[in-house]
Amino acid sequence: MAVIELKNINKYFGSGTSKVHVLSDVNFTAERGQLILVVGPSGSGKSTFLTIAGGLQTPSSGNVIIEDQAVDQFSKKQRDELRLNHVGFVLQAYSLVPYLKVREQLELVTKVKPKGNLDDRELKELLNQLGIDDLVNKYPSQLSGGQTQRVAIARALYANPEIVLADEPTAALDSARVIVVGKLLKELAKTRNKAVVVVTHDARLTEFADMTYEIMDGKLYLKDLAPVDK
């Protein structure tokens, strides 16, 4: 069953002669239990795709349906609630609050969303899997790039969302950690029945994906270059 559905999405930036067509008639579906990769060169519209899929911005036309709800019709507050309860974002930059220790980053999630998060056992298992269980009392400034990224992943997963949207989650990781994160994302999709959508340059992740899409000139294709909507 589809948890995210993008129907005929178009997104324009600017107006008049400087109008740019960033996404063109994009159709996309992600189901529970799937790990889907979206690859593409810089400026191809990957991040726009991700932010529209996560309800951070609205399309110029088309529909975004998350958990059977038309998100493009939602108010700002409703979209906030949707992201808080159903969507976990793993982002590249500035992903952690600099003055909170790792355990406090997770506490912050509990403060904002007291229910529905991972329980203590599940959290311990998650931290252990990510290899950050001994970093809980450290500040982001005391972590390496890879550790920071793993903590960001842990924070997104701790809220136990049905949908995980990740923007270059392995950008700062070495090959060994890429394998760990790849397996974790796959396991997350399979055993916890989540829909995981990853926007990335990292070809090392493709071996874990159920499907790989490519964005080119605003159009979304399956990796075999067949347009998805055709």
Add this chain to the structure above:
Amino acid sequence: MYLALKEIRHEKLRYSLIVAMIVMITYLIFILSGLATGLANENTQAIDSWHAKSIVLDRDANVNLSQSTITNEQVNGAQLTKSQALIGQSPVVVKQNNRKKESAQFVGLKGAQYIAKDLVISSGRKAQNNHELVADQQFKMDGYRLGNQVKFNSSSTQYTIVGFTKNAKLNVAPVVYGSLKTWQTLRNLPSGNLAGSAIVSKTAKFSGRDKGLKTYSNSYFISKLPGYSAQNTTFGFMIGFLMVISLVIIAVFLYILTIQALPMYAILRAQGIPAARLVRTILSQSLILMACGIVIGAILTAITAKLIPFGAPIFFNVPMLSAMAVGLLLMGIIGAAIPARKIATVDPVQVIGG
């Protein structure tokens, strides 16, 4: 509040500097308002002790007690009751051998009228004849004692201090209470015609019943004391500007800190953390910083109040200082409004890209 406290605890130096500035501003505001109140009190202490509601002066005296004279005929026509008292006021220099000269305000009273009757003596007794005086406590602090013989200006007549009274200052000078006869002598006035400088009334609607006299409300009379309004306005402006400076400081600092942390706030917004919660964070931060600054400033003020020498014209009016503290807290909230608006309108997409 959670994020606000965590950030302050983590960035101790940064926030200590902001608090230090708020402490200095609070301290300055409290000391200045203490001085303003103290000086205002020293202008009006004696008048306040008379419980005056209205004052009758010579119509042509330009609301100036020193320039006002009232004749015996006018006093008789005014039909004074037990709620009115005639006073004669004159600036004098009090001298005594081997002691420093004191600039003072001589106030002549009639022993049978309410001001003389109600005069509270802190030590000694009330004056009983034309050569006896009751002086403000300031004289005692400056070494004058009961029984001391003093002279006024260049006069050779000697007067004896028989009592001291507290809180008797007029126009920032200590008051020496004596008789109206002595006042006439000091003013070199022909005896029998001029009775005094003013009629002080405990009732608001008292009229002098003479076209040469005019009744003024006590507050208007005080506002016309030489230098009184100008002094209060000056202090008022200084305190007002300090309030505005505190607002600017908190606004500028929080704005800079917010701009630096905007990408982080954007990420938190992307994760669905409501803008209202983040706005509350910045408002809480401002309130915590202001409250810390105000409390430390108040402690410093209290220490200063203990150390300040007697006689310094400073008086701490706790309800007024509390109102100023609340005013400073409000300035903090207003100062945080601009960065709060920035957070409320941050667009996560701009930080993430796309």
